[in-house]
Amino acid sequence: MKVLGITDGITCGAAIVEDGEILAAVNEESLVRLKMAYGFPRQAIREVMAFVGLQPDDIDLVTVATNNNHFFDGIRAWDGWFQRDAGSARNTIFMLAGRAASLAVIPGVEQLYYTSRSPIFAQRRRRIGAIVAEEFGIRAKVQFVNHHLAHCTSAYFTSGFDNALVISMDGGGDGDASHIYTVEDGMFRRVGHTSAFHSVGNYYSYVTEVCGFKAQKHEGKITGLAAAGEPKYLDLLDSLITFSNGQLRNNGRVVFAGGIAAIEKRLPRAWRREDLAASIQIHCEDLVVRYVTGYLARYPMADLAIAGGLFANVRINQRLAEIPGIERLWVHPGMSDAGLAVGSALATCMRNRKALRMAPRKSVLGDVYLGPCYSESEIASALSENGLEYSRSSCVEKEIARLLAEGYVVARFNGRLEYGPRALGNRSILYHPADRSVNDWLNRLLVRTEFMPFAPSTNIEHAGDFYLNVEPARDSARFMTVTFDCTDWMKSTCSGVVHLDGTARPQLVRKEDNPSYHRIIEEFGKLTGVSTIINTSFNMHEEPIVCSPQDAIRAFRLGHLDYLAIGDLVVKSPEPIKHELRSMVQGRRPATATV
Numbered sequence: 324m325k326v327l328g329i330t331d332g333i334t335c336g337a338a339i340v341e342d343g344e345i346l347a348a349v350n351e352e353s354l355v356r357l358k359m360a361y362g363f364p365r366q367a368i369r370e371v372m373a374f375v376g377l378q379p380d381d382i383d384l385v386t387v388a389t390n391n392n393h394f395f396d397g398i399r400a401w402d403g404w405f406q407r408d409a410g411s412a413r414n415t416i417f418m419l420a421g422r423a424a425s426l427a428v429i430p431g432v433e434q435l436y437y438t439s440r441s442p443i444f445a446q447r448r449r450r451i452g453a454i455v456a457e458e459f460g461i462r463a464k465v466q467f468v469n470h471h472l473a474h475c476t477s478a479y480f481t482s483g484f485d486n487a488l489v490i491s492m493d494g495g496g497d498g499d500a501s502h503i504y505t506v507e508d509g510m511f512r513r514v515g516h517t518s519a520f521h522s523v524g525n526y527y528s529y530v531t532e533v534c535g536f537k538a539q540k541h542e543g544k545i546t547g548l549a550a551a552g553e554p555k556y557l558d559l560l561d562s563l564i565t566f567s568n569g570q571l572r573n574n575g576r577v578v579f580a581g582g583i584a585a586i587e588k589r590l591p592r593a594w595r596r597e598d599l600a601a602s603i604q605i606h607c608e609d610l611v612v613r614y615v616t617g618y619l620a621r622y623p624m625a626d627l628a629i630a631g632g633l634f635a636n637v638r639i640n641q642r643l644a645e646i647p648g649i650e651r652l653w654v655h656p657g658m659s660d661a662g663l664a665v666g667s668a669l670a671t672c673m674r675n676r677k678a679l680r681m682a683p684r685k686s687v688l689g690d691v692y693l694g695p696c697y698s699e700s701e702i703a704s705a706l707s708e709n710g711l712e713y714s715r716s717s718c719v720e721k722e723i724a725r726l727l728a729e730g731y732v733v734a735r736f737n738g739r740l741e742y743g744p745r746a747l748g749n750r751s752i753l754y755h756p757a758d759r760s761v762n763d764w765l766n767r768l769l770v771r772t773e774f775m776p777f778a779p780s781t782n783i784e785h786a787g788d789f790y791l792n793v794e795p796a797r798d799s800a801r802f803m804t805v806t807f808d809c810t811d812w813m814k815s816t817c818s819g820v821v822h823l824d825g826t827a828r829p830q831l832v833r834k835e836d837n838p839s840y841h842r843i844i845e846e847f848g849k850l851t852g853v854s855t856i857i858n859t860s861f862n863m864h865e866e867p868i869v870c871s872p873q874d875a876i877r878a879f880r881l882g883h884l885d886y887l888a889i890g891d892l893v894v895k896s897p898e899p900i901k902h903e904l905r906s907m908v909q910g911r912r913p914a915t916a917t918v
């Protein structure tokens with residue numbers, strides 16, 4: 324059974340899933356070059372169909388994960404809303420207002436939107452059916468999947484777990500901010516949920532706005548900023564959103580503008596955004612840990628699988644991995660609503676397991692290189708069209724490692740685009756990890772404001788040399804979804820990637836996931852003694868990660884980067900700058916360390 328999964332909300336996208344296996348997944352933002360592009364994912368559908376080589380008749384079902392509120396979904400289906408910048412104030416207000424209004428959804432009515440043939444409830448399904456039929460020739464039936472069920476199936480069916488507690492948490496979707504399921508051998512049983520009115524994620528967004536950033540877009544900056552502040556406002560936040568009697572409670576009785584005003588009103592005149600960031604971060608961590616621990620006490624499970632925008636917060640994920648009794652934590656790599664296309668398709672495979680005569684595969688996700696790729700002739704002609712000279716490397720990985728060891732910045736473009744928010748070596752900017760100042764000058768070149776240092780990529784077999792307590796989140800960390808406390812060896816050798824609080828959010832690289840990237844790090848290790856490099860996403864300020872060779876060339880030039888290694892071809896900038904590096908090897912190397 325071939326399922327076309329769609330999400331048409333924030334960071335919309337499409338995926339092809341066959342009998343539970345993800346064959347292709349891409350988000351519209353990569354193709355239309357608009358961060359968090361919002362609306363019907365026309366280009367993404369074309370891309371995944373072409374990539375898998377499918378004809379319209381090959382699609383057996385179209386699935387759509389619903390978003391926010393069914394009434395508002397009807398409005399959003401208008402073309403006028405498509406492709407808007409999700410970070411715009413108008414859209415932010417629209418989305419959060421939609422969540423508030425979703426409280427009006429009466430229990431039981433939701434099901435009608437999924438199944439009823441009545442025009443009142445089936446309008447949006449029919450509209451999507453008409454778009455896919457008229458524009459793509461796909462005549463398959465359209466099915467809706469609940470927002471949080473889609474998050475949860477995306478988590479479970481990629482985790483490799485047999486039995487697990489599966490949790491979604493986000494700002495809100497379909498009237499809820501969280502669903503909790505116990506899953507035994509693929510059988511989902513919902514054991515709890517939290518209404519979007521009591522959303523912790525929304526409070527994180529309110530604080531993001533209060534601190535002068537954009538809600539729904541810049542929450543990661545707050546996570547980074549938190550390490551520089553003192554949690555002075557925990558009581559203030561606890562008076563608004565708290566945990567009592569086993570449930571999350573919005574005591575502020577406010578949403579969006581009211582939530583922002585409630586925080587501002589309670590803050591002292593002289594407040595620092597670092598302190599407010601530290602407060603919301605710690606408060607959120609505590610609330611989420613108490614919420615999850617409460618369900619674990621009632622439904623004891625050793626394995627935890629999670630998805631939803633709140634789990635883009637790498638520090639919260641670290642706290643969950645550290646809960647006593649948790650043996651494994653799995654964070655779905657496309658944890659935000661960008662992953663709902665995959666999630667809805669997996670949910671549909673689960674529902675149709677009898678027809679499939681099998682459960683969807685619940686194998687651990689191999690890799691997430693599920694997006695577009697380009698042939699060498701396409702790459703070469705893009706370079707020529709842009710007047711760039713290049714050389715072909717006999718071993719591009721060795722050459723990149725040498726350039727990094729010498730202190731150059733290398734932009735790496737290789738193979739298929741990553742699914743999910745992180746660049747994982749195929750669309751990444753690479754650099755030496757020993758230079759603390761890189762976080763200033765490279766961010767300046769890329770016109771970025773970040774408060775968290777760049778992330779490291781470490782070959783997984785050396786993870787124990789660099790990070791503490793890796794085991795519970797070892798698999799998840801292949802996708803840069805969790806922070807770890809760093810070893811002294813890491814702190815002394817890789818100061819460019821260690822945060823003020825002594826943590827880092829690494830990508831642990833397995834050879835079988837990305838042999839080329841693994842080789843680069845291995846060769847770098849041979850030259851420097853350290854099997855870790857800096858990996859930051861290959862994009863300019865507020866732009867999506869580069870997708871095509873043209874995008875890569877543009878960002879390479881705008882960012883004044885030193886080298887572009889695109890496939891086996893290497894382009895040298897007119898004036899590469901060799902950055903001064905202090906000695907890599909400092910402090911005492913752990914006795915167990917291997918290169």
Ligand SMILES: [Fe+2]
Nearest residue numbers: 493496632660
């Ligand atoms: Fe969501």
